[in-house]
Amino acid sequence: MEALTDDKKEFLIDKANLIRQSIIESLVEAGSGHTAGPLGMTDIFTALYFHVMRHDPQNPTWPERDRLVLSNGHICPVLYATMAHAGYFPITELSTLRKFGTRLQGHPHREYLPALETSSGPLGAGLSQAVGMALADKLDFGEAGSGRYIYALLSDGEFGEGNTWEAFMLGAKYKLHNLIAIIDRNNIQIDGYTENVLPLEPLADKLASFNWHVIEIDGHNFDDIIDAVGEAQAVYGKPTVIIAHTIPGKGVAEFERKYEWHGKPPTKEEGQKALAELRTLAGKIKSEHE
Amino acid sequence: MLNPDQKLNPKIFDLQVEQVPIRDGFGDGLLEAGSQNKNIVALCADLVESTRMNLFADKFPERYIEVGVAEQNLVTVASGLAAMGKIPFTSSYAMFSPGRNWEQIRTTICYNDRPVKIVGSHAGISVGPDGGTHQAIEDIALMRVLPRMTVVVPADSIEAKKATSAIAKTTSPAYIRLARNKSVVVTTDESPFELGVANMLVCPNKPEVALIACGPMVHRALVAAKKLESENIMVSVTNLHTIKPLDEKTIKRITKEAGAVVTVEEHQIAGGMGSAVAEFLVQNLPVPMTIMGINDDFGQSGEPSELLDHYGLGVEAIVETVKKVLARKTN
Numbered sequence: 001m002e003a004l005t006d007d008k009k010e011f012l013i014d015k016a017n018l019i020r021q022s023i024i025e026s027l028v029e030a031g032s033g034h035t036a037g038p039l040g041m042t043d044i045f046t047a048l049y050f051h052v053m054r055h056d057p058q059n060p061t062w063p064e065r066d067r068l069v070l071s072n073g074h075i076c077p078v079l080y081a082t083m084a085h086a087g088y089f090p091i092t093e094l095s096t097l098r099k100f101g102t103r104l105q106g107h108p109h110r111e112y113l114p115a116l117e118t119s120s121g122p123l124g125a126g127l128s129q130a131v132g133m134a135l136a137d138k139l140d141f142g143e144a145g146s147g148r149y150i151y152a153l154l155s156d157g158e159f160g161e162g163n164t165w166e167a168f169m170l171g172a173k174y175k176l177h178n179l180i181a182i183i184d185r186n187n188i189q190i191d192g193y194t195e196n197v198l199p200l201e202p203l204a205d206k207l208a209s210f211n212w213h214v215i216e217i218d219g220h221n222f223d224d225i226i227d228a229v230g231e232a233q234a235v236y237g238k239p240t241v242i243i244a245h246t247i248p249g250k251g252v253a254e255f256e257r258k259y260e261w262h263g264k265p266p267t268k269e270e271g272q273k274a275l276a277e278l279r280t281l282a283g284k285i286k287s288e289h290e
Numbered sequence: 291m292l293n294p295d296q297k298l299n300p301k302i303f304d305l306q307v308e309q310v311p312i313r314d315g316f317g318d319g320l321l322e323a324g325s326q327n328k329n330i331v332a333l334c335a336d337l338v339e340s341t342r343m344n345l346f347a348d349k350f351p352e353r354y355i356e357v358g359v360a361e362q363n364l365v366t367v368a369s370g371l372a373a374m375g376k377i378p379f380t381s382s383y384a385m386f387s388p389g390r391n392w393e394q395i396r397t398t399i400c401y402n403d404r405p406v407k408i409v410g411s412h413a414g415i416s417v418g419p420d421g422g423t424h425q426a427i428e429d430i431a432l433m434r435v436l437p438r439m440t441v442v443v444p445a446d447s448i449e450a451k452k453a454t455s456a457i458a459k460t461t462s463p464a465y466i467r468l469a470r471n472k473s474v475v476v477t478t479d480e481s482p483f484e485l486g487v488a489n490m491l492v493c494p495n496k497p498e499v500a501l502i503a504c505g506p507m508v509h510r511a512l513v514a515a516k517k518l519e520s521e522n523i524m525v526s527v528t529n530l531h532t533i534k535p536l537d538e539k540t541i542k543r544i545t546k547e548a549g550a551v552v553t554v555e556e557h558q559i560a561g562g563m564g565s566a567v568a569e570f571l572v573q574n575l576p577v578p579m580t581i582m583g584i585n586d587d588f589g590q591s592g593e594p595s596e597l598l599d600h601y602g603l604g605v606e607a608i609v610e611t612v613k614k615v616l617a618r619k620t621n
Contacts, residue, residue, distance in 0.1 A: 067373075069370075109401065110402055111401075111402075111403060117373065118369070118370075118373065118398065118402055119397060119398070119401050119402050120397070121397070122393055122394075122397050124362070125362070125366045125369075125394050125397065125398050128362070128363045128366035128367045128369075128370065129366050129367070129369050129370035129373065129398060130370060131363075131367050131370060132366070132367040132368060132369060132370020132371040132372075132373070132374070132378075133370040133371070133373055133374050134370075135355065135367065135370070135371060136331075136370070136371045136373075136374030136375070136376050137374065139331065139352065139353065139376075140374075162362065163362040163363060163366065163394065166357070166358075166360035166362060166363035167363055167366070167367070169358065169360070169363075170357055170358070170360070170363055170367060174355075
């Protein structure tokens, strides 16, 4: 992985802003879907697809590619928007989100969109699939591995699922240092704040006691994100989990930190307001539309 | 009486006939498949010897993954392995896999179209003394409603070995249901076996009822047929080892010949093999039919044969049911 230059960081910040705009546009068009999670995870997806991962949008099934397993499938608007901006399919296709005949299903279906590594929606099953992928790599290439990394993206709410903890136990048992989990620690879930629904803290201590290497970061700081992935790649003998503290709804003041925005889309008016805010954000935007 | 083309074990009606646990055939089949294909990997949830996966695990320890008592992880890790080109076999008791992890099987294996092979051992009430918590009698229903899933219920250990080899070669998800106890070895190495093709074990010239069975019930159906023959009631007996995809052609043929059907399985009447046959027949060739199985009930502790008798799956019960269906047909 290359070092992060100032120019590249500017590029990532601008790209993330465009992706956020695409998320808003596609959700308004769809009329249903999740808003808070996708906006909160945009910076991490941008960093992964535009700096971290080894992949080729022109050859999505390239065997040597890194794998990205999205466990909490409901935040797929950010996955789709990032993939479109990365060149996997036309950005205009984002307007088909959740509509009949679309490749962009309400929750990801890998058969409809071959660039997806898995289908997801029901929570708690993504990390274990990533464990399986990392194990396969270890079986074929031994301790040194193939150089591929398996990235698993999880929500904090899905720690309610026992399957998630089973996967943490097995990942540690097989010392899968080619496996990097990133948790969207945004503290909200459908019924409210995670610490009210089913308390998770002290999450970092719990995961460290499961024999994972744990890193905590600001999930909106590209230096943090890329440094953490670099550290994870350097760890030997155990998998790494990055707890990314994120702001749900990040980038649009009206949506930020409100669990009410977990599972609903913006109306047309709310969307226009959000887009206006994003397009003027800190004067940094060099939007293609302006 | 026996169809010579099936090359069945000639001793099946002897009291001294050889009995082998059906799961043993799976253990042998997996070992053989693993020797032929290095992409085959095996995962177990803390029941490696009990499910006979230990033969593979001992021979290929690097390809064996012990996940602990975690059936949800068992199948989802397998899905991830399959995504990278492996052909994973998972084993546990049927009550736990697919009993506990159905949604994971649906989403990460079937919806994803991954070639994971799920092996559910200790299925049916013939598990015996362990009692109702460990007697899976709903698993055929759970698996056959899933798109893309192949469902196989071998009649004996030899067929279990052949079925294991066969599903190791397909690219689709599959479920194999295994019984725990020693079962009469009905078939031989020379008996034909093809996924999706039912075997007609007894085919008299003018059958009056078509008996269709799967798993260990195949032997009981054969014994019942012999008894009926001694009373001059001729029935055909078919081993419907593959419940999905259903061999509609053979079912149609034997139903046309006999004009009445009785199915026998160690499973709930609702949703099992008999239901699959009924769904087909009621829409294509409705005839008098009775589905023999567990009638909306749970199992309990006991010896296998006394449990089967108690729940209405004894040879006598099959004989009586055939006669009743015959009466419905002639009325």
